[in-house]
Amino acid sequence: MPVRALAAILVALAVPFAAAAQDFKWSGIVVKAKGQTVNFNAWAGDETTNAFIRWVGEEVGKRYGVKVNHVKLKDTAEAVTRVVAEKAAGRHQDGTVDLVWINGPNFLAMKQQALLFGPFTQLLPNHARVDTTNIRSNVIDFTVPVDGMESPWRRAQIVFVYDGKRVREVPRSVPELLAWAKGHPGRLTHPSIRNFLGSTFLKQALYELAPDAAVLQRPATDDNFAAVTAPMWAWYDELRPHLWRQGRQLPENGPAQRQLLNDGEIDMMISFNPAEAAVAIHAGLLPDSVRTFVFARGTIGNTSFVAIPYNAANKEGAMVVADFLLDPATQAHAQDFRQMGNFSVLDFGKLSAAERKRFDNLPKSPALPTNAELGTTLLEPHPTWMTRIANEWEKRYTK
Amino acid sequence: MGEAVHEVTVDRRGLLSWMPALTVGAFMLPIGAGLIGTLLPAFGYLPAIGGSEFGLDPWRRLFAYPGFATSVTVTLVTGVVTALLAVGIAFGFCAWAHDWRWFRRIGAWLAPILSTPHSAIAIGFAFLVAPSGWIARALSPWLTGWVLPPDIATVHDPRGLALVFGLLLKEVPYLVLMIVGALQQVPARQHLAIAHALGYSRAAAWIKVILPQIYPQIRLPVYAVIAFSLSVVDVALILGPSNPPPLAVLAVRWFTDADIQFYFPAAAAATLLLVLVIAVIAGWFALERVAMTTGRRWIARGGRRGVVAAGARAAAFGFGGLFVLSVLAIVGMGVWSFATEWRFPDAWPPALSLANWMRRLDGLAHPAWITFVVGVLATAIALALVLSCLENESRGRRRTGTGALWLLYVPLLVPQVAFLFGGQVLLVRANFDGTIVAVVWAHLIFVLPYLFLSLADPWRAFDPRYARTAASLGASPARVFWRIKLPILLRPVLIASAVAFAVSVGQYLATVFAGNGRVATLTTDAVTLAAGADRRVIGAYALAQAIFPLVAYIGAAVLPALLYARRRAIAGVS
Numbered sequence: 014m015p016v017r018a019l020a021a022i023l024v025a026l027a028v029p030f031a032a033a034a035q036d037f038k039w040s041g042i043v044v045k046a047k048g049q050t051v052n053f054n055a056w057a058g059d060e061t062t063n064a065f066i067r068w069v070g071e072e073v074g075k076r077y078g079v080k081v082n083h084v085k086l087k088d089t090a091e092a093v094t095r096v097v098a099e100k101a102a103g104r105h106q107d108g109t110v111d112l113v114w115i116n117g118p119n120f121l122a123m124k125q126q127a128l129l130f131g132p133f134t135q136l137l138p139n140h141a142r143v144d145t146t147n148i149r150s151n152v153i154d155f156t157v158p159v160d161g162m163e164s165p166w167r168r169a170q171i172v173f174v175y176d177g178k179r180v181r182e183v184p185r186s187v188p189e190l191l192a193w194a195k196g197h198p199g200r201l202t203h204p205s206i207r208n209f210l211g212s213t214f215l216k217q218a219l220y221e222l223a224p225d226a227a228v229l230q231r232p233a234t235d236d237n238f239a240a241v242t243a244p245m246w247a248w249y250d251e252l253r254p255h256l257w258r259q260g261r262q263l264p265e266n267g268p269a270q271r272q273l274l275n276d277g278e279i280d281m282m283i284s285f286n287p288a289e290a291a292v293a294i295h296a297g298l299l300p301d302s303v304r305t306f307v308f309a310r311g312t313i314g315n316t317s318f319v320a321i322p323y324n325a326a327n328k329e330g331a332m333v334v335a336d337f338l339l340d341p342a343t344q345a346h347a348q349d350f351r352q353m354g355n356f357s358v359l360d361f362g363k364l365s366a367a368e369r370k371r372f373d374n375l376p377k378s379p380a381l382p383t384n385a386e387l388g389t390t391l392l393e394p395h396p397t398w399m400t401r402i403a404n405e406w407e408k409r410y411t412k
Numbered sequence: 413m414g415e416a417v418h419e420v421t422v423d424r425r426g427l428l429s430w431m432p433a434l435t436v437g438a439f440m441l442p443i444g445a446g447l448i449g450t451l452l453p454a455f456g457y458l459p460a461i462g463g464s465e466f467g468l469d470p471w472r473r474l475f476a477y478p479g480f481a482t483s484v485t486v487t488l489v490t491g492v493v494t495a496l497l498a499v500g501i502a503f504g505f506c507a508w509a510h511d512w513r514w515f516r517r518i519g520a521w522l523a524p525i526l527s528t529p530h531s532a533i534a535i536g537f538a539f540l541v542a543p544s545g546w547i548a549r550a551l552s553p554w555l556t557g558w559v560l561p562p563d564i565a566t567v568h569d570p571r572g573l574a575l576v577f578g579l580l581l582k583e584v585p586y587l588v589l590m591i592v593g594a595l596q597q598v599p600a601r602q603h604l605a606i607a608h609a610l611g612y613s614r615a616a617a618w619i620k621v622i623l624p625q626i627y628p629q630i631r632l633p634v635y636a637v638i639a640f641s642l643s644v645v646d647v648a649l650i651l652g653p654s655n656p657p658p659l660a661v662l663a664v665r666w667f668t669d670a671d672i673q674f675y676f677p678a679a680a681a682a683t684l685l686l687v688l689v690i691a692v693i694a695g696w697f698a699l700e701r702v703a704m705t706t707g708r709r710w711i712a713r714g715g716r717r718g719v720v721a722a723g724a725r726a727a728a729f730g731f732g733g734l735f736v737l738s739v740l741a742i743v744g745m746g747v748w749s750f751a752t753e754w755r756f757p758d759a760w761p762p763a764l765s766l767a768n769w770m771r772r773l774d775g776l777a778h779p780a781w782i783t784f785v786v787g788v789l790a791t792a793i794a795l796a797l798v799l800s801c802l803e804n805e806s807r808g809r810r811r812t813g814t815g816a817l818w819l820l821y822v823p824l825l826v827p828q829v830a831f832l833f834g835g836q837v838l839l840v841r842a843n844f845d846g847t848i849v850a851v852v853w854a855h856l857i858f859v860l861p862y863l864f865l866s867l868a869d870p871w872r873a874f875d876p877r878y879a880r881t882a883a884s885l886g887a888s889p890a891r892v893f894w895r896i897k898l899p900i901l902l903r904p905v906l907i908a909s910a911v912a913f914a915v916s917v918g919q920y921l922a923t924v925f926a927g928n929g930r931v932a933t934l935t936t937d938a939v940t941l942a943a944g945a946d947r948r949v950i951g952a953y954a955l956a957q958a959i960f961p962l963v964a965y966i967g968a969a970v971l972p973a974l975l976y977a978r979r980r981a982i983a984g985v986s
Contacts, residue, residue, distance in 0.1 A: 052930060057941075058940070058943055058945060060941075060945050060946045064775075082930070084929055084932075085937065086929070087940050087943060090669060094668055094672060095928065095929065097461070098672070098840055101460035101461045102460060102837075104843065109845075109928065109930060198563075199563035205654065258563060258565050261565070262565055262568055262569075262653075262655070263655065265943045266943055268946070269943060272947065276542070276544035276561060277560050277561055277755065277756040278543065278544050278561050278563075296946070297752060297753045297948075298946055300755065408478050410655070411477075411478040411482075411656050
């Protein structure tokens with residue numbers, strides 16, 4: 014008993030102590046960060062996200078004296094390559110990438126090659142409010158444990174956006190999507206398989222068509238890949254001739270696909286942002302007749318993170334930005350569909366009433382699905398599935 | 413007397429005599445080093461990423477790429493077809509148009525198109541010809557009956573037709589300008605008068621009498637068009653096929669792959685591209701020989717009319733079509749930048765507003781500033797180097813031979829991918845990548861030749877008697893240069909600077925690699941956005957891209973007149 018009591022006292026003492034130590038560390042980081050310019054490497058194909066990053070730069074500039082330089086990427090892999098090249102050239106300090114928007118295969122690649130700084134998320138005060146129980150993708154990134162090596166900032170889940178003026182009945186499953194495409198040849202497409210959204214289109218099909226979806230949580234092997242993906246390829250072979258341009262041409266990425274929907278070249282499209290329709294209507298990028306649907310058995314969801322390369326020159330500034338991204342006010346701003354419309358990674362149970370209110374007061378839109386309508390979120394398969402699917406697709410359809 | 417002056421000037425050359433070597437070194441060294449940096453990994457050698465032994469594995473991987481054969485075919489076909497059409501249309505148009513009064517001032521007409529970066533025109537062209545694009549919108553549904561855009565591949569078509577057209581929009585005006593320049597060096601008018609007197613039609617006279625005389629002078633520009641068409645990256649990204657893409661795009665895609673091991677096949681692809689360019693130019697050279705012998709017989713046969721006139725007229729139509737398309741491409745993007753929304757099949761946006769520009773101004777300001785700084789620095793350095801080379805040449809009375817001309821063309825003949833990657837590795841090694849200085853240097857490689865080529869002829873045509881008169885009045889060579897030559901030649905100097913500035917503004921690959929993705933200009937941002945962003949934003953970037961060089965051109969045209977308002981003879985009214 015006395016031992017227990019002693020332990021309790023120690024814990025009671027240690028907790029504020031630990032918190033104080035952490036505070037001290039954080040304030041030290043904030044001091045060091047002042048005056049730093051963070052080279053934030055982020056995919057730049059989406060204007061609303063670019064505008065959001067600009068806003069983040071202005072805010073952390075005002076609040077912390079940290080400048081953000083958005084290094085605009087066509088593909089996150091470019092940043093990974095750059096860090097790899099710097100490591101190869103022996104530049105272990107003063108690297109040129111300070112913060113990178115990352116997840117999935119790119120995170121796995123950097124984690125495996127020990128290209129990341131961390132764990133650092135325990136240092137971020139706002140990270141304590143991240144939802145780590147209900148939103149599992151916040152701690153497990155494409156089956157890979159996050160281990161504090163990247164900090165979440167936005168959530169994604171597959172939805173389909175369609176023009177309600179032209180589409181009456183929406184397909185609610187992968188086989189139904191094929192039937193719809195057959196009835197409406199040339200009116201559906203998906204982004205290039207080299208783009209994450211394109212390979213996600215096939216992964217979503219794989220989830221429903223694989224004999225046993227549970228194997229997707231483990232790495233793909235030479236032994237099981239062919240058998241597991243065979244039904245998906247059969248489905249795709251049947252679908253492809255009915256796609257836009259007979260599937261011989263594909264939009265490079267999500268925004269290019271959205272442009273096709275806006276131009277009336279297609280009737281529906283896949284998206285990773287549940288608020289895509291609402292955001293795009295507001296920005297004048299899609300007609301106000303677009304709506305959102307998901308498949309009955311659920312759709313794949315994941316979390317976007319920011320990570321800091323091991324050789325980053327401005328690690329403190331990068332952490333300040335990562336923490337700012339998790340600030341409830343920032344998260345609410347990001348969730349506003351007039352800004353970016355991204356669903357928050359925070360646990361609302363850990364927010365104060367005033368902070369929660371910011372989210373409750375966000376504007377509504379008929380194009381915005383409710384949490385109930387979004388249905389089940391399926392966990393991302395292991396990154397090896399994505400890589401193999403992309404390679405196999407190239408083998409089959411690049412001629 | 414003249415001799416004496418000459419000797420005095422020779423003695424005072426000193427530092428100036430090193431300038432040609434310095435100038436050639438400024439762009440030849442990075443190209444040479446870059447080529448080696450690409451060749452070594454193409455054969456498996458790049459110790460930094462684990463390639464320590466020479467071997468053919470990179471080539472095996474390149475050949476094993478599923479779309480390899482198609483990629484090479486597309487590269488060759490689009491490149492060769494573009495070059496053939498560009499040369500045919502340019503020659504045909506000049507044959508048809510050469511004796512119109514406006515033809516002599518065609519340079520002024522083409523300047524806006526020539527100064528607009530390739531990528532800006534390509535972006536606008538993509539919107540023009542898309543099945544849901546401006547042309548289809550203007551004709552739908554009243555003529556076409558299309559309520560929805562048809563499912564036809566135009567932009568990004570697998571055969572690369574859109575790419576060919578997109579390239580022609582710029583390559584044809586470029587060749588025409590080169591021809592106009594060459595025409596001034598032959599007594600074209602007299603020869604044509606004789607040919608007319610002998611009963612040759614206008615077009616036939618030009619093709620049979622003038623063309624053979626000027627071809628040697630436009631041979632290098634033609635080769636540059638071939639090399640560019642085979643190895644272009646930005647226009648191919650915007651208009652070309654993507655699965656598989658042309659070889660140059662494939663190389664860039666692999667160079668930037670997350671898996672660093674792709675660096676090896678990427679280097680192999682870049683090397684193969686270099687081989688293809690050399691092979692096609694060699695093939696073209698062989699064709700020139702054949703054309704020369706058969707052409708001589710054809711000319712000697714003495715046909716007065718025949719198909720030449722019809723061909724020239726067709727080429728003139730083609731030229732006019734391209735001109736209109738280029739203008740519409742830029743105008744279309746301009747309209748987009750002011751549109752609130754604009755959907756098929758509306759031929760015009762329902763509403764125009766300044767809101768888009770107001771919103772984008774913040775984002776535009778930084779890349780615009782970088783574009784301006786890099787352009788001005790590259791132009792200023794190149795101008796200093798070129799002027800000292802030319803001054804050195806005129807004081808030494810030694811003309812740069814054809815060998816030097818070939819050297820100047822090296823950056824325009826060697827595919828950019830073949831040396832920029834190797835160059836990037838060197839820059840990273842030197843901890844020098846991603847700086848403005850690195851970008852300026854990379855731009856200098858391309859800015860220098862263009863500046864030299866546009867300034868050399870007017871400079872050499874400078875009447876030496878002015879300088880001699882000044883010298884005989886006791887002026888030092890430096891004083892002659894600053895007080896006599898430069899003011900008299902201000903107009904061509906400014907025009908050449910505007911050309912150089914435009915070249916800098918348009919650089920895509922050089923900026924991406926030297927800047928290591930961290931130095932964003934209007935052009936790099938526009939190409940990134942062209943992959944699919946909001947057309948209103950792309951429109952703003954494309955228009956900004958087009959306006960920058962245009963302002964430089966207008967400045968170059970207006971400034972001398974303003975400066976020399978009272979000295980009309982110097983202002984170059986002639």
